[in-house]
Amino acid sequence: MGSNADSSSRRSRRNTPPDAPPVVLPHVVITAAETDALEVTVDGAAFPPPAEGQAWTRGTFGALLDAITKDRTVAVRIEVRESDGTVFTDLIHARKPTPPESAETEPRQPGGKHTKPKQAPELVEVTGEGFVPGEDIAVALIVAHTDATGTGHARALLDARRLAGLLDDGAGEVVLLGRVSGTVQVRRQP
Structure with a gap:
């Protein structure tokens, strides 16, 4: 009797119905050659570059990830196999799609006297x-x-108004931290 209660208790904590299929992420395997070329497969099928006659290279790695994840709207499991035998794995998480800018396409609605x-x-x-x-x-x-x-290279665009209060409080530095390389760049903001 205790095992049935434990089983149903676990199910309710996870909010997962007992017959729900498991979550499966696309599996991307990127094999790097010493020549800088990348061979790419998604779930075992070749993933060709966007233009015929071109090849995926280390220099196009960012564009490759964007193409595979459909501009980060699809989560994937990435496995990079280097020519020296080193293997790196990571999960690329999907981002929430940004809503379309409606302020320019829709007429402004009259607001109350407190609307900014x-x-x-x-x-x-x-x-x-x-x-x-x-x-x-x-x-x-x-x-x-x-x-x-x-x-x-990395580039970040920050809302100066959001930073104004933080920077005025003496926290006038911004840090860029590479999650894979561990590279840290500290930049003082005026």
């Missing part, structure tokens, strides 16, 4: 180098994340 008009954000650019192409970059005061470009 939305202002466009004033962006501050923070850059750094030395990251692994395509790696996830943490932006701290952790207010955002960005990805490294195909050349290993």
